[in-house]
Amino acid sequence: DRQRSDEDPDILADELALLLANLNIKVVGRIDQKRISPDPATFLGKGKVLEARELINLLGVNIVVCNDSLLPTQLHNLRSLLGVEVWDRPFVIMKIFESRAHSAEAKLQVELAMCKYEIPILKGLGKQMSQTGGGIGTRGPGETEFERHRRKLERKVVSLQRKLEQVRKRRCNSRKRRKRSNISTVAIVGYTNSGKSTLLRALSHDDEIYCADKLFATLDPKVRRVKLPGGKHVLFADTVGFIRKLPVELVAAFRATLEEVNEANLLLVVIDPLDKDPLESLTVVEETLKQIGAASIPRIIVVNKIDMIEKDQLQSLLERLSLPSGFEAVPVSALKNINISTLLKRIESSLSHIDSDVKLFTD
Ligand code: GDP
CATH class of the missing domain: 3.40.50.11060 (GTPase HflX, N-terminal domain)
Incomplete structure (x- = not known):
């Protein structure tokens, strides 16, 4: 098999x-x-x-x-x-997830997952302590302390769930996405190891680091400002990577952390042709984007690591991708800097289409 x-x-x-x-x-x-x-x-x-x-x-x-x-x-x-x-x-x-959670909801989701993770550990420890402690009927040393801590965590879970509910309601009330500025954002999504951070470096030539500009000093280190060939500036944001064998308890935290993708004007979906099943990975990414409400954001599929595969292998992968109309795939090598300038041009033209669509819509 x-x-x-x-x-x-x-x-x-x-x-x-x-x-x-x-x-x-x-x-x-x-x-x-x-x-x-x-x-x-x-x-x-x-x-x-x-x-x-x-x-x-x-x-x-x-x-x-x-x-x-x-x-x-x-x-x-x-x-x-x-x-x-x-x-x-x-x-x-x-x-x-903790290091990548920025929105209130993502932070709460991660905190909730952390509490839920710790409670059974404390339960186990409490039991073990009481078993190893003194004679029959006596409480083990530290048992009450574990108990106290566990109960505190359980109360925290309830309060976090309540807060989450409130944050969600507030978000529904103000559907309009807050925009940091008029500058477009391009989010890079894909599995961990597909080459997202390498691509971010290649696209930004590793020189335009966000902190050089005071305006962006509060942004996270995985965001870089890049000047496109036509002169326009955009922000590229590396997002939390998809993870194989993601434990079910962490799915909500993952989705919340990824939800910042919703603020992007354009998505680069990176796939790794060395992956055992790149098409399946792409399907999982697409499904998740749908679930977080990002299905309607225009996207470019980036087939990375083409330095590692033969031409006919790439050709067959591109054919099998069967992209819906309006979607395109760009093969690149982020590491070897192959086709990056083409990708930048594609990004620029996609963004200008999006801009004019928005104008039409608001006119
Ligand atoms: P991320 O987890 O998606 O951010 O992936 P990274 O950017 O950290 O890359 C994962 C691994 O793939 C690293 O060892 C990179 O050097 C390698 N990698 C990324 N892009 C390419 C590429 O275009 N070609 C090759 N051969 N390796 C690459």
Whole structure:
């Protein structure tokens, strides 16, 4: 059977390394585990725990990240056996969303996901403490503290949900999107690892960094101002990447964080032809855009990394894309700077069409 890309351990490990790099965390070692099912107590199993301990000492590791979800007890046991921070995949993803959430709604969604993540861990710890504590009938040390903290979190969940409700209502009342200025924004969307940040650098020649201009100093570092060939300035925004095997509990936080895409005038949807199934990835991106209400924003499909594929491979991919009318695909290599100037021209002409459409509409 063909393996799906979201089940390939190498692809998932590369993606995790990239997500960690986004958090300024460098991967220095990797341990592969080939068990049929995870060890219920430690996920890794005895042998691998020892191996991990050796690696931690050898490389001076601060954090061990498991590329899967850990049960609260596994998390707790690993922490005490390894003596370092232990994170799991959902936690890494939440950290990424946290760093990329700007709107009130996105921030609330991420906070909610974080609380919901922590509650069962505290429950597990409370139980373990009471089991290991003194004689029968006595409370374990720290149990009340865990309990107190857990109850506080549970109250917070309720209050966050209430706040979210209010934010949503307010947003519905003022449908009109706030515009930072008259400058057009182009959002770059696609899976993590498709080359979004490399493309942002290529499009902006790495020189026009936002903070050079006071007006944009409050924008996030993934936004750059670029002068198009015809002289017009636009903002390019790198967005939170799609992630393979996204845990369901994080879908709402992901969508809210991505929702800022709604403010863009044009989308660049980046696809990676080296992906096991680029068409399927594109479908997921399109579906999600629809769900966040961005379906009507004009877009250009950017087929990246063409330096890595043969001409006929590219041709067949372009044919299979079967784009609806009005959509176009531009093949580029962000890394090797191939066809970037063509892409910039396409962006410019798309934006000028959009501008004139808006004029017609408002006239
Ligand atoms: P992002 O997660 O979508 O922002 O992806 P990155 O821009 O960080 O790129 C992911 C990986 O793909 C990096 O190792 C890049 O060097 C590589 N990459 C990006 N664009 C290209 C390209 O056009 N050609 C090749 N060969 N590699 C690329």
